[in-house]
Amino acid sequence: MSVLEIRDLEVAYGGVAAVRGLSLSVAPGEVVGLIGPNGAGKSTTLHAIMGLVPARSGDVLLGERSLRGRTPEAIARSGIALVPEGRRLFAELTVEENLRLGLAARPRASEVGEDVADVVELFPIVEEFRQRPAGALSGGQQQQVAIARALVARPSILMLDEPSLGLAPPVVDLVFTTLQAIAERGIGVLLVEQRAQRTVALAARTHVLANGELRLTLTPDDAADTDRMVAAYLS
Amino acid sequence: MSSFVRDALDLQVQVDAIGLGAIFALMAVGIGLVFGVMRLVNFAYGQLVMAGAFALAFASDRDWPVPVGIALCFAVVLVLSLAMERVVFRPLRTQSAAVMLIATFAVAFLLQSIALLWFGPLGRTATSLVQLNRPVSVGSVDVRKITIVAIVTAAVCLLLLIALLNRTSIGLHMRAAAIDSQTARLLGVRANLVSTVSVLIAGVLAAVVAVMLTVQFPTVTPTFALQETILVLAGVVVGGMTRLLSATLGGFLIGYVSGVLGGALPSSQSQYLPSLVFGLVILVLLVRPDGLFTRGRGLVERV
Secondary structure, X not given: OOOEEEEEEEEEEOOEEEEEEEEEEEOOOOEEEEEOOOOOOHHHHHHHHOOOOOOOEEEEEEOOEEOOOOOHHHHHHHOEEEEOOOOOOOOOOEHHHHHHHHHHHOOOOOOOOXXXXXXXXXXXXXXXXXXXXXXXXXXXXXXXXXXXXXXHOOOOEEEEEOOOOXXXXXXXXXXXXXXXXXXXXXXXXXXXXXXXXXXXXXXXXEEEEEOOEEEEEXXXXXXXXXXXXXXHHHO | OHHHHHHHXXXXXXXXXXXXXXXXXXXXXXXXXXXXXXXXXXOXXXXXXXXXXXXXXXXXXXXXXXXXXXXXXXXXXXXXXXXHHHHHHOOOOOOOHHHHHHHHHHHHHHHHHHHHXXXXXXXXXXXXXHHHHOEEEEOOEEEEHHHHHHHHHHHHHHHHHHHHHHHOHHHHHHHHHHHOHHHHHHOOOOHHHHHHHHHHXXXXXXXXHHHHHXXXXXXXXXXXXXXXXXXXXXXXXXHOOOOXXXXXXXXXXXXXXXXXXXXXXXXXXXXXXXXHHHHHHHHHHHHOOOOOOOOOOOOOOOO
């Protein structure tokens, strides 16, 4: 398991800066939160880490290796998995086929076997709906499959982009509980969320982004301090 | 009119039309597969068939054994396919569909010009497999051996392709890349490998088509397979370009319709065949612009 480290990351769309001088790190087994208003640069940060958008300057390191300039597939194969916003499951493929696609990041694995036993422990619905098209599942079930698919890749770092978006409260509870369980297995979790209070309560550190800049870092002790969070959001 | 219908329904004409449809279906798979994975309409596909046909003619000129000629045909088509992918398609992958289409036009005319320089406008003749044009009697119908070979070969190729797509990891990766390339890459699916494999499979099918077309049309010129490619492209669009199954059915249908019309039209009026076929294409597109065999978006996989 390696540490993910972002150093002075700058990302721009055209001439407009979307992320400015962001630095953060995620160690094995810890949950790090990234919150902030819409357009703060949270998703852009994840996309830059995955090589979907180029960094203008700064660096992204996994262990000692720089990921800058690598393709998304090379970054996935180096041990970082992203659960994208909206889940992005392959709706026409079965749950099992979606899980098998998670193996693409592991060069020598071709069959879903013991990996599924691992994810079934976290998400029993994966076994139950294994042969169903992923598109036939509810939003909450799809989110569980999306996280399971990412875990099948056995990543060092799991990144999630607003995993609770559009989910019913019991499923949100399940997602947050599961993230804790995932971190306990030694996987570093970088969580982008809109549910600020829950994220702050879960994560070892939660960074508040606004206008592309890191404004504040909160710890679980700050979870009840809503005034501070609101001030950071509005700053 | 009644004699036209009678001729169109003639069993002999129907069998030949199914044979032509089978060959066109293979071309449609080649074009549809590359489009599904790379979002690229490969107009140069016909020139791959042409290059394979020239390889067969080259071997035939020198009286090389048939298997050697076929092996040369496959080698030439596959090398050209790989070269196209590495030199043109891959560097342009992030460009717009229009840029890629124009690039394939350029490749098509480049290959055609090279063939013109090397072999001249009259081309060469590939005669080593012409005995497959001899008929065998099946009941009351004389069926050319090549028609049976074409139908069986197309069925075997399609079954093998379905097995590859549904039962192997690379097949799953191709299907995923065809549905959502970016998400597939985020999962670790190697875009370069997937596009190379797609182009190679399309190349294998082009070589198969080259072998079967040269049996029926042994004179190989620089415009060999050009009209067939345009017809298949139209068939792919008519069937529904975004799905491999609908594209394949479209390719088969346009081959079948061409075969039936070609068989039913008096030979003095055969020059009207392309106008008739493309008239039908326009009609179908006016009624079903998304494709004749699409059942609404997202229901059938692209690959």
